[in-house]
Amino acid sequence: MAKITMMNSLLSLVLVFFIASSSAIAGSDSPFIVAHKKATLNRLKSGAEKVSVSIDIYNQGSAAAYDVSLSDDGWSSEIFSIISGNTSTSWERLDVGAVLSHSFELESTVKSVFYSTPAVITFRVPTKAALQEAYSTPLLPLEILSDKPRENTFDLVKVIGEIWVISVGDFHSGAICVFGGNSIKGRCCKGKQEEALIIICQILM
Structure with a gap:
């Protein structure tokens, strides 16, 4: 107790x-960037595993972020192939209280436990010369084609x-x-x- x-x-x-x-x-x-990364697994009739990835980027600060870029390139080409969308994208700005969303789909026929890295978000702040960087939340290990x-x-x-x-x-x-x-x-x-x-x-x- x-x-x-x-x-x-x-x-x-x-x-x-x-x-x-x-x-x-x-x-x-200044902007305060929070990024939430999600992945959904779906077993296809063909026996492959489809991975649907979505990333939501929030600005919870008090100033806009400019030249916002997203990169989620940590998906091994030996395990996954891209079937829809891209793992990177960019936007002109992210205003205070706004959200930007990006999604893409992968497919795998390789049985494995995959550890995905956080997505990387870069952006500019008018008051700072250096490019700013933030990271998304991580994912739990993805059990691709698991029997469990x-x-x-x-x-x-x-x-x-x-x-x-x-x-x-x-x-x-x-x-x-x-x-x-x-x-x-x-x-x-x-x-x-x-x-x-x-x-x-x-x-x-």
Whole structure:
């Protein structure tokens, strides 16, 4: 009971710290880029695995970002082939509170566990000469052509001083970042990261 109480207190402090940190960053006169990368696996009748990838880029800062470029080139050509779209694109600007979305589809006939790297977003800020860089949330390992049954789960995994809320449901993989805290694991019947966060908050608060 003491261990659970201590964990609840710690994660409550983590949530408060995250909200305070986000408010402080949003209050500065600069863009604050958050990118959410998702992948959906779909087994085709041909026996191949189709991977549908989508990346949403948000500007939660107080200034527009210009010359925004996205690159998600970490997909091995030995495992995947592109069947729709491109793994990179660009936009002229990303205004405050706006979102940019990009998607593409891959196909694989190679049974493997693939570790996708975060997508890279570069952009310019009028007050800075150097090109700015941001990264998307990572994906859970993708089990291509796996024989194991898939189920709805979410995990809080500590990664380099951060907690990643990661869900896998209906062949879906994605992540939302909350800074600080310890690792914890759980299960739910939901497939969306936002709903997993709500469940966690209801349990812990």
